[in-house]
Amino acid sequence: MIRNIKNHLLLFVMISCHLLGQKSSFIYELKYKPHTDSIRLDTITYYLDRDKDVSLFRSAMFRKSDSLAVKRGYPNGFDTEFNNKQLYVKKDAKENTVLKYVFIPIAYSTFAIKINEKLEWKILPEKQTIGKYLCQKAEGSYGGRIWNAWFTSEVPISDGPYIFNGLPGLIIKITDDQGDYDFELVQIKDFKWKELYPAKYQKLISWEDFQKIQTDFYNNPLSTLKKGDILNEDASGNLSEANHRDVKESIRKNIRSKNNPIELNYKVDFKTN
Known part of the structure; x- marks a missing residue:
């Protein structure tokens, strides 16, 4: 029994060092209601790419567009909706900043909003296993919504989808209390690119x-x-x-x-x- 516990702890340390010591991509699936009256849920795949103190959260479409912009000098076109598909966030733990990017269709303009709303988490005693991770529940508020998050200390990275961070471990799943937005981790991969290639914005706006x-x-x-x-x-x-x-x-x-x-x-x- 003691030997098994030691082996488990050793594996945990090895996984932690592996994740913290290199670039990683945390792939989330977002299920959301395009409109509050929607019966169906749409699904989009998002990537949380991390390199040291900086992480970028963006859709697979924007991720590809950012890399193409570096290669050919310009990104792909922007969708004509401002919400849902355009969830794009840059977090810098060293600078303690969170920036939400906004993309203006047709004009192809890009701006950024500094997120000043502080996340106040209440960690609850409830626990459950999601996928292969033992998770603990936390409750917080952001954007006029109440959020229920499940985080795991098995991945000791204080990050998560979109603007969410600040818990003692990676957020595996987070849902708002109205059931409009549901983010869930589906895969962790090594990040193969040399750089994160964040989009360039013209200026900060309110x-x-x-x-x-x-x-x-x-x-x-x-x-x-x-x-x-x-x-x-x-x-x-x-x-x-x-x-x-x-x-x-x-x-x-x-x-x-x-x-x-x-x-x-x-x-x-x-x-x-």
Whole structure:
């Protein structure tokens, strides 16, 4: 029995040193409601890439886009929705900063918001095994939501998906109390790239700035485009100029249908008229 405990502790130390001593990718699956009235849940794969004191949390799409930007000088295009698909966060433990990146569609502009909301965790006695990890429960609040987190000290890294961190171990699963967002760790891999390749942003903005950016884009999503910039292609490959009014309303409808931001306290209510 004592021998088994020693072997287990040795394996734990080896795993801890392995994770702390090199770059790692923690792959999370996010299940979320695009809209508060949604019946179905959408799913997106996110990567938490860590290198020493810095981590980047971004979707597989943005991760690929960032690496392409380094190779060819520009990223892929941005989706026309501001929420859910655009959860992109850079955490720097040494500088004690958390930055949320926001990407402006069509204009291809990138800004960052400094997250100043402090996470206050209450660690609870409840424990359960998730996957292969023994986890303990913690409760906290962020963005106008109450969050239930399950973390493991078996992976001694104080990090987790999105902005979440500060617990004595890696967050394996975290869900808001309304069931709108559910992050769960599905895999841990070695990080093969030489660098993290974070996206470059033009400037820091406030939440109020971001709300105005969203409202302005919703009101006129095609403001940076000229007549003839948007084309339709028929089955034969022939191009014709698209109707800007129809395209505009299509974009606006898409934004309204996916307006369930993770930060409910900064939600923008888009009007139909």
